[in-house]
Amino acid sequence: MSIIKTADLKRSFSMGTQSVEALRGINLDVNAGEFIAIMGPSGSGKTTLMNIIGCLDTPTSGKYFLNNQEVSKLKDDDLARIRNKEIGFVFQSFHLLARSSALDNVMLPLKYAGEKKNIATERAKASLNDVGLQDRMSHSPSELSGGQQQRVAIARALVNSPSILFADEPTGNLDSQTGDDVMALFKQLHKNGQTIIVITHEEDIANQAERVITIRDGLIESDKLVHENE
Numbered sequence: 595m596s597i598i599k600t601a602d603l604k605r606s607f608s609m610g611t612q613s614v615e616a617l618r619g620i621n622l623d624v625n626a627g628e629f630i631a632i633m634g635p636s637g638s639g640k641t642t643l644m645n646i647i648g649c650l651d652t653p654t655s656g657k658y659f660l661n662n663q664e665v666s667k668l669k670d671d672d673l674a675r676i677r678n679k680e681i682g683f684v685f686q687s688f689h690l691l692a693r694s695s696a697l698d699n700v701m702l703p704l705k706y707a708g709e710k711k712n713i714a715t716e717r718a719k720a721s722l723n724d725v726g727l728q729d730r731m732s733h734s735p736s737e738l739s740g741g742q743q744q745r746v747a748i749a750r751a752l753v754n755s756p757s758i759l760f761a762d763e764p765t766g767n768l769d770s771q772t773g774d775d776v777m778a779l780f781k782q783l784h785k786n787g788q789t790i791i792v793i794t795h796e797e798d799i800a801n802q803a804e805r806v807i808t809i810r811d812g813l814i815e816s817d818k819l820v821h822e823n824e
């Protein structure tokens with residue numbers, strides 16, 4: 595089943611009198627349950643593409659269907675509603691609240707969604723359990739290692755059971771061993787059926803996904819299966 599489908603997706607940014615064409619016609623089809631890495635040089639359009647597929651931004655032209663619903667023309671409010679329900683984000687620098695415990699950080703999206711406190715607590719605990727942090731729930735980010743902080747961020751991204759987990763350079767701030775641990779966690783989540791898209795500069799990281807897409811100058815340069823149904 596197709597979860598993401600784009601047709602001739604373009605995004606340009608106007609900079610004064612100039613215009614930057616960040617995406618120049620992306621045609622992408624992703625099935626539910628795929629584990630994809632997106633590679634490409636700096637400035638090639640990876641984050642711009644993630645922002646559109648992640649419902650943080652809309653294209654200048656072209657179409658985007660998420661779960662067979664066209665979202666490319668939605669207004670901000672509708673886009674935000676779909677984003678909160680369907681997309682979980684993980685970033686290079688974790689983006690955790692420094693003064694809040696791991697549990698409170700993971701509960702945040704549920705609080706925003708208006709979930710009852712006891713239900714939110716139970717779901718956040720289950721999500722921390724899924725990333726192996728059941729014994730670190732009351733620790734604040736400064737009391738956790740980098741890899742553990744990233745796992746809290748992953749638990750937070752997953753707590754709403756999103757259709758797609760997006761990670762933009764999730765291993766960029768981690769040493770290679772810890773980066774591999776995060777990728778091992780992604781592989782396990784993938785095995786459990788989670789659709790995952792990881793943006794990375796590192797070939798070693800990308801090659802741990804199932805499918806590797808390379809972007810160059812706003813276009814897909816290559817799209818290869820590296821491991822099938824592992």
Ligand SMILES: Nc1ncnc2c1ncn2[C@@H]1O[C@H](COP(=O)(O)OP(=O)(O)OP(=O)(O)O)[C@@H](O)[C@H]1O
Pocket residue numbers: 607608609614615616634635636637638639640641642643
């Ligand atoms: N908000 C913006 N306003 C103007 N130009 C932008 C904006 N966002 C991105 N761009 C331009 O679009 C192009 C693609 O940027 P993007 O951030 O998608 O690249 P990237 O592949 O994620 O790069 P990196 O690997 O460095 O993160 C770049 O030339 C960038 O300067």
Ligand SMILES: [Mg+2]
Pocket residue numbers: 640641642
């Ligand atoms: Mg980027």
